[in-house]
Amino acid sequence: MPRWGMVIDLDKCVGCQACTVACKAENNVPHGSPEEQGLRREIYWNKVIAVTNGKYPRVNTQLIPMPCMHCDHAPCVTVCPAKATYRRKDGIIVQDFRRCIGCKYCMVACPYGARSFNSKEQDEKEYYRHDLAPDRSVWGQWPFPSRTHGVVEKCTFCFHRIDRGMKEGKKIGKEVVPACVEDCPSNARIFGDLDDPDSELSHLLSSREWFRLREELDTKAKVYYLPK
């Protein structure tokens, strides 16, 4: 069984946020509004955050793309009282919207802020906006044809792509990758099997210096960053 992980090369990353937009388009993630941003209620499965240190002129801003880290020791899984969030055998942490009771414990527990609560108004709970791409029911195999109000959402490593690719016998990490990886213009993101020593991602991790966010929490995140 593979163990899916991702490497984000911060030296190659250009801070363009194509990952954020590609994810929204792929996964039908609702866009926000000025009001929702004010209340910090926007929903992102992937977001580029800026961390600034130093004083002028020796300032340093790191732009860090943040998907779900799909931790092997995921605090969100531990705290979920409804067992709505769980770790698949291939290491992907998924969220079952039907089981989720919207208590947000997982959001508090997640040290990466990777989770969002869908607090769209009632009339929008079946998320369908004609300014966006249409209802995903027409996509064929698709896990989220419409949106669910009152649950927590997060990045899935685009498991619909992976599962389909596996079934069709495609090379995951080469022919089939998550949307954010596919649409990264600088090729800063690499997806693959962490347990496969021959994957591009394993090569990178053995040849380059790397770090994971909040290593001290021992979450065993499966998203690795390569510094400059």
Add this chain to the structure above:
Amino acid sequence: MLGPKEKKSNGLEVNRRTFLKLSALAAGGAGANQIIDSFDAPALPLQNKTQNASEEKWIASSCLNCPARCAIRVRVVNGRAIKITGNPISLVSEGKVCPRAHIGLQVLYDPGRIFSPLRRANREKGKEIDPQWVPISWDEALDEVTRRLKLLREDHQPQKLLLFNGLNTVSSQDLTVRFALAFGTPNLVSGDGLDTEAEKSGNWMTDGHYTHTAFDLDHTNYILAFGSDILESCQPLSRFLRKWGRLRREKPNRTKIVVINPRYSVTAAKSDEWIPINPGTDAALAMAIANVIVSEALYDRTFVDNWTAGFRPYKELALRQYHPRVVSKITGIPPEVIQRIAREFAQTKPAVAMRGKESIAWPDGTYTSSAISCLNALVGSIDIRGGVIYQENPRYKEMPPLFEDDIARRSKIQPSLDFRGTAKFPAANGITNQIPESLLEELPYPIEMAVGFNSNFNMSAPGTERWDKALKKLPYYVHISPFISEMALYADLLLPSTTFLEEWGYDHSPPGSGFAEVKIKQPVVRPRGDARSLVGILFQLSKRLQRGVEQSFAHLGDDSEGFVKFRTATLMPWKEFLNKGVWIGKDYEYRKYGHIFHTPSKKFEFYSGNLKSLLTKARKGTERELDYLPHYKEARFLGEKEKYPLVLLPYQPLMVLENGSQNYPWAQEIFLPMHGVGWGTLIEINSETANALKLKNGQRVWVESSFQKIMARVKCSEGVHPQVVAIPVGQGHYSYGKWQKGMGVNPNDILGVDYDSISGQAAFFNTRVKVYPA
């Protein structure tokens, strides 16, 4: 402790899966069954129902959310576009696109689009005034336009027609130019004058090419970026984004990138070194770098001796006036830093110097631009691997000769409204921002009628108020665009055009790759409502206008699809072009020194023969020797320093779409990535300056120039030069759209009007302002 829980959840997964499988089987849906096998998500009957009926295709086309026009593929399911991604056949961007391309979906399905021609009922025009649109039919609309156009020609005054060209496909542009010539007006104005004309004129001074610069980024080892927002607004953007990855980690030597800019941009954050510079002093820095390279004999002797002219006066000027110690006082950069980057630049080969808007959109921008161009020549980075390269253009099939009747012939020699090629702007190709003054003062003659093609200059040009006044004064204005932009508010007649996802076209990128590449545009969905393509509208107008205009549009394919077929017939078979979407020219050839320089000496010229021959004609007696050499002149600022102590720096974030609208939530919510906010404007000020002015982070402030003032929240930042106020453009729309109207402010509102004297480039960065609490 986590171990057992993990197992437990896995156990649950199986349980759920079995349960769902059973329930789905009970429902008898094979499709649903399949889904459950793949996903641990609830099966929905809807999915089962629509799956069989769905028709899915991928269509090759190209983007038009900025002038880069990247090749895209669009996924269309049941007649709806649902995903846009790059076309891997394209080599300009290597199959990648910037985030703006994805947002094409929201451009297509923008809820604020118009679907039928609209006629203004309210005769009064203005910013806050409701035009009271009345829908009319296309026939009625085109009849009205034709009647007015015919009148102009019957009066033998076709020059009184003014055409504005916004961001359109190359195919549309080719036809608008043809329309203007056939009709007989010299007044076709594009937005180029608001972009980086000074880059072109700087190149023309030195190598004779009046175009943007292309770089062979695959092999570059050192980049010195003067005000160049490589990762935000430079063109072609997606090529820079893709190549950045290559520069850093996909070649043996990691390229060093140094950014010189008063603002800590995304590019600066991603670079190896950010050097803040006093605004408007880039030319001095470029000359100081030349001083170091020349005095330490680090320049490329072979290239300079064999393929350049005028090196001696340039060298003397650099050595005489631009010692790093002197320039340090001008630029605020320590002399040892100047020396270090000069040495690095000369010794890390191949190296290129780039310039962006922040360095050259100044009153003497052409000289800054040529000073930077000369640096590339000094280190021999001209037409070599990893250096400056010369863009080859695609060879479209020639259009038949224009049919010029007497009316057109007589009027085309009339002076044009923007004074191009006169003593005021000798080398200019188009001075966009001169138009309002010309309209208001009726210089050189009054204009009777104007047509805007997707233009929105009263948002994007400095001194927006003048545009509003001028548009208000126009006797009759027709605006063609998919939505009611700010310029459309002043229209007497508004024609709905298609977006780039609904029309035929051909396109190529601005210089970047060296080799030629053409991309097709084909309708991925049926046009929404009654929208028509620009090319289609021009064909229909030409038929109605008859005579010379009609004959000039004959034998071009008759409609937009036919026109594209006609023009691209020389490239590749039509079916193949539709399928692949991209045509690529032959590989680039380096070192064409024998014939690449279009200058009097046929060499690269430090001392510009091109400019000399032009200026001696245009400005008899006033010119000086210095005028032909790159040099630094203290920048002219608008506003007194005592009253307005800070300098305004408007900048363009990546998420600004260049089609004249910003009504796109995907772009708006992540508008300013360096600050993690969207949906508006931040006034960015150095935190020390803010302290001195007693301003607190997040406070509402006025930013006032000697012309106008705007209000927004202040952001105390460590990434702004202490004398600078940085404000993003792209916001402050007031015409239409739930997702843009009333959000943020437009810094162009408070900018003064100034130009580069050679190219007519609008100056964007020399307005002084003061900031105080609101």
